[in-house]
Amino acid sequence: MRTSPLHATLRYAAIVLCGLIMAAPLLYMISGSLQSAAEVSAFPKPLLPETPIWQNFVDAWNFLTPQVIANTFIFSLGIVGLQLLLSLPAAFALAKIPFKWSAAVMATLIVPMFIPGNLTLIPLFIVTFQLGWLNTYAGLIIPMAAQCAFAILLFRQFFATMPAGLIEAARIDGASWGRVLTSIALPLAKPALATFCSISFLTAWNMYIWPQVIAPNPANRVINVALAPLAGGENSMISPAVGLAGAVISMLPVLIVFIVFQKWYLKGIAGTGLE
Template sequence: MTKRILLYATLAAGAFISVFPYLLVVLTAFKTQGQLNSTAPWLPGLPPTTDNIAEMLAGDFPRFILNTALMTAALTAGQLVFTTFAAYAFARLRFRGRDVLFWLYVATMMVPSAVTMIPLFLIMRELDLVNTWYGLLAPYILGTPYGIFLMRQFFKGLPAGLEEAARIDGAGSLTILLRIMLPLCRPALGTLAIITVISSWNSFLWPLIITSGDDTKVITVAIATLKQGIGVDYNLMMAGSLIALVPMVAVFVFFQKHIVRSVVLTGLK
């Protein structure tokens, strides 16, 4: 009984530490400036106000939400399509240098993304793609090393007899991929889609570097720009953070079984 009590106490403490920042976001978003200065951060402001959220929604913030949604949808679609084709080629097709090329590509995961930001920006500047949708999407829409690695490992785990039987019946590589392999890869595709949606929605550094106008600004950059000036309006920042948080909470509520399965499948924390 003592061990069980200690276990649940530890789990409760970890859950509280994880949830507490989100609680502060909600409480601060519904406070006035006076309530923020007169009450403790972990206490609600009475009476609560929705003026901060209304002010954010009345401005350009809805446009930034739409920009983020479009970017997320485009990157997710691109990842699923191009990553699947590349992974199938690395897993099933035979060509010279296949394994060497694959492991060289996967080795780029060891390089921090911040290291490649400046070279990517210089390339986009030479191509005149700075502050454009093409520049925002180009580095990641054609697939990522992690996505290709995940799908390749899943393809390699499928029985080879299915593909051999299809080839005996006269099916080509494209037919095998679309009609046999893809229906079996739904768990991996769901995992890749969830990871891509979350990472794209929360992306900050690359959009901050490559975009400067409102036409391509995403919500993470929009929230960060609220810190510019003499003072910082934490009420508006937390209201914007709360609005940005709602879609991800909805994704978790509706796809929590798939998210748990993706954690099991990939080993991610």
Template sequence: MRRLRRFRKPVRMFFILVVGVFLASPLLYLVSGSLMSSAQLTQFPPAFFPSSIHWSNFTAAWDYLHLRAGVNSIIFTVVTVALQWSLCVSGGFVLAKMHFRAARRVVALLGLSLFVPTITTLVPTFVVTDKLHLINTYPGLILPIVAQTGFGTLLFRQYIVSLPTELVDAARVDGAKWMLILRRVIIPLALPATGAYAAISVLTAWNMYLWPLVAATKPSVSVLTESLAPLAETQYGGVIPESVAFAATLITTLPMIVAFLAAQKTFIRGIQGSGVE
């Protein structure tokens, strides 16, 4: 019995590793395929590792994706998250620490919005944006997504509630203004919540497809996911070689993989924190 126990941990580790590699294998295949020649990627039986490294796939992929789409993706992600963050952290502060009777109803309303499927509001949101003459403009792409403040506001509220009320009260006695309390006291203390929020919303914005697809159809405002989508049809005579399509897919995914590896704890806290709601 005791002898069996000695082996239990290594066996478990081996098993964890095998399952883990299996789960990550599509991504490993993506990396491997993006470095192959097109001929090697399409050969049969399939190759698992590149026989020679073809960096040229990445320059060709970059040409296909267009610099503009990359810039648009960055603008969309950064501006959306920055604007929404300022609305959410201030809103969360109000709902956590300020005394006003409608607070509970506002919380309920924001919570309810989390359960409305995207498609329910898609057509009317498009109509509203169209009536404001914002289709195919940055504000039209960004503002309707910024407006989805339910998740972030509740996340910040949850976190700020747990901060000691005395911090706010002391500032109030001093006659400090609310916005000053928010900037000097709450935001610095709520930094972990900001990290969690940023991880989730950067990921959501960067990967977003449906809203850009209807609201940003012109190349001047369209984003990377829109450039990527047509590549999924290449099996029927593609626009670009498959290994280049792999490279393009890797290029659009890499920023998020790097961000995840660099800030894994923050991402995990964000995902787990979003579940606590």
């Protein structure tokens, strides 16, 4: 049935309105990052800066320091990389290698996903403390990377949809299970890999509580921990506009990751599986 012009206009108007509402905080942040301290604190606040102040980004970069940015990349990429190493073989085994206790393993993976993270924070901290990993990259990365149940379930679901004929043909030709995973399954898993990498990187980049608890040392501080004093107004000598500029800087890597993986990410969300 053909949609009338009025219905199409109303639909697109509603979509644009919803988009503007969702983008309003982002636009406010970008606009405020280019304003002076007086403009940011004014009421009503101007929508656009009278004169863009790019020095805010220089001050924000100096406040964050390259070490904080590097720590955040090490933390985020370390979690993504370790979770891929742990979850891909496990997911492939659960999907394609029959063994006796596969259902019990799946249940063991699913149950912890329903436990709030705050309940496991203290036991996890105690274990990390006893291992001597406070204020270390190992303490930051390994406990978080071990929480890969979602990744295993995501990849397991994707591998389960792969044609069984591909796996059987490779096995008949003498390929080991490891060769089947690396040469056949992974090249076909680009949508699932892009989806997981985008979600995992975004989650790790936005973490605050765990890095604050496990690595309060300034040498191991990540970007959200470094920005927190600005959000709380604890640094009165620093303009709120500099804090907004710091938030824009912290947003850019996540935006770049999404743009790079957008094509495969949308395929993974749509659940198309194979190309």
